[in-house]
Amino acid sequence: MTLSRPIAVLGAVTVLGLALTGCVAKSDVAAAGRLTVSSTADACTVSAGTASSGTLAFDVSNKGEEVTEFYLLAEDGVRIVGEVENVAPGAARTLTVVAQPGKYFTVCKPGMIGSGVGKAAFSVTGAKVAENGGDAAQKQKALTQYAAYVKDQVxxxxxxxxxxxxxxxxxxxxxxxxxxxxxxxxxxxxxxxxxxxxxxxxxxxxxxxxxxxxxxxxxxxxxxxxxxxxxxxxxxxxxxxxxxxxxxxxxxxxxxxxxxxxxxxxxxxxxxxxxxxxxxxxxxxxxxxxxxxxxxxxxxxxxxxxxxxxxxxxxxxxxxxxxxxxxxxxxxxxxxxxxxxxxxxxxxxxxxxxxxxxxxxxxxxxxxxxxxxxxxxxxxxxxxxxxxxxxxxxxxxxxxxxxxxxxxx
The missing domain is CATH 1.20.1420.20 (M75 peptidase, HXXE motif)
Incomplete structure (x- = not known):
């Protein structure tokens, strides 16, 4: 049997995107905190391998032929710090996160299945930064991270x-x-x-x-x-x-x-x-x-x-x-x-x-x-x-x- 191709659930993108960014607005992202990501069938090219701590925006462009996802993973390569999904061919979406100092990985997942392509080390330097938004935003962040983990495993x-x-x-x-x-x-x-x-x-x-x-x-x-x-x-x-x-x-x-x-x-x-x-x-x-x-x-x-x-x-x-x-x-x-x-x-x-x-x-x-x-x-x-x-x-x-x-x- 041939499995049906994953269907892009566009409604979920809006919910998860807002949940992930919390109360971080794009205007809060300094120019130095914007990075570009090019996703193809076999590559996931990020414009830089390091950034300063704070609010980062990854502008993800899908240059492949399948719907894709982009992940920022923790140092263990498993825990998902942030992700943006359902990036259609030819489209672009932005992942915005508050990144603390440490070691991370970036990876893209064409077709939204498998282990992904182009996994690369990414580091954040500088001092720890405060995350605004209060308890409700932190709870929403936790829910979004766990949802991303479940989807990755499936x-x-x-x-x-x-x-x-x-x-x-x-x-x-x-x-x-x-x-x-x-x-x-x-x-x-x-x-x-x-x-x-x-x-x-x-x-x-x-x-x-x-x-x-x-x-x-x-x-x-x-x-x-x-x-x-x-x-x-x-x-x-x-x-x-x-x-x-x-x-x-x-x-x-x-x-x-x-x-x-x-x-x-x-x-x-x-x-x-x-x-x-x-x-x-x-x-x-x-x-x-x-x-x-x-x-x-x-x-x-x-x-x-x-x-x-x-x-x-x-x-x-x-x-x-x-x-x-x-x-x-x-x-x-x-x-x-x-x-x-x-x-x-x-x-x-x-x-x-x-x-x-x-x-x-x-x-x-x-x-x-x-x-x-x-x-x-x-x-x-x-x-x-x-x-x-x-x-x-x-x-x-x-x-x-x-x-x-x-x-x-």
Whole structure:
């Protein structure tokens, strides 16, 4: 199946553009703070690689043939400081941000999918500057940053899933197995968004026993996973009793094509949602509490499936899902941490506890591998190591569970 080309949601541009700039007006941008960006199919050329701190305006011109996006990324190359989307071919739009001293990256994303092109280092020098606009503007900035992160992850998920399902439908199981964990990581980082869309998450991510319990057709990632890692004679399902081969037969080529098409169609539904006005309105309705609750929800995902080894029962790639959930949780936390810190000594104390919790858990996960280079199969994790991971997960979950109440307090 060919995925539909992303549709430019022009209404969302206005909402997000205003949200990002807050009360920064173009007249506030000094001449030295204006930069030009030329986006093409394979390049993202910024007029300068450095600027002084303060209000910066990136005037983005799309000289390619596809709608494009421009991102200013934080030093980690993941967190989105600002973005402007839906820049049509031949059109120009402006990203205006208050940039603090530090290291950043710039990147363009033709077609609004994939990892982008022309990623380059960008630095801001000078002294820290005050950001005007008050609490409401800061909250809107947080919502906009998180929306941009979600769209970026889904944008990278779409082409990765296309390559994965092409390999699966063509019977290239070795290639599909290699790609499985990476494809899922994009989804696992932002899974709470899909969970808000009724049956979408069940269609994409239900395990076999979950589908049977709910009486629905079993589709999605885990249906394909069982084809790729077909159960051997004597294997059991994750309930420990049901024979894995009961009522089971490997999919025919036609069935594989149908499962692949279904996965891509459901992921396209997710893509369309996060690029819609409805997504922006939903984020604004939930506010920053919705983001902090998402951080908590992602750790719950780890506790309810990944730590037990039941999530990726056939592939044993649970640690990749585990790490992606943690990354997504940490990203959501990073967006709202300023609000927790603003609550005085108790808020700063809580932020410190959460920071240490993430660091300790990430260090323990690193013993087993990484999302970039791959993790060891979950079957190789000893019971002692599982207990260590569980203890660290619980140690992080305890202060993180207080994040929303602290922010709203």
């Amino acid at each position: 944008g990278q998920l779409i082409p990765a899933a296309k390559a994965f399902t092409d390999a699966y439908r063509n019977g290239d199981d070795a290639a599909a197995k290699t790609q499985f964990a990476t494809v899922r990581s994009y989804y696992e980082r932002i899974e709470p968004v899909a969970e808000q869309l009724g049956t979408l998450d069940p269609r994409l991510d239900f395990r076999e026993l979950d589908a049977k319990a709910e009486g629905i057709d079993w589709t999605g990632f885990h249906r394909i996973e069982k084809d790729l890692w077909a159960p051997a004679a004597g294997a059991v399902n994750s309930d420990g009793t049901t024979p894995a081969t009961q009522d089971w037969a490997p999919s025919t080529p036609a069935e594989r094509a149908a499962f692949a098409d279904k996965l891509l169609a459901d992921l396209q539904e997710l893509f369309d949602h996060v690029h819609s006005d409805a997504f922006v309105k939903d984020l604004e309705a939930k506010g920053i509490a919705g983001i902090s609750n998402g951080a908590i929800s992602l750790l719950d995902e780890v506790a309810n499936g990944k730590i037990t080894g039941e999530e990726d029962w056939w592939s044993g790639t649970d640690l990749s899902d585990f790490a992606a959930n943690v990354e997504g949780s940490k990203m959501a936390f990073s967006v709202v941490r300023e609000f927790a810190e603003s609550k005085g000594a108790e808020g700063k104390k809580l932020v410190g506890q959460i920071d240490r919790g993430f660091s300790a858990l990430e260090a323990e996960l690193a013993v087993h591998g990484s999302l970039k280079d791959g993790f060891a199969p979950y079957s190789t994790v000893t019971e002692t190591q599982k207990r260590d991971l569980t203890d660290l997960l619980n140690a992080l979950a305890e202060p993180l569970s207080k994040l929303t109440s602290t922010i709203l307090g």
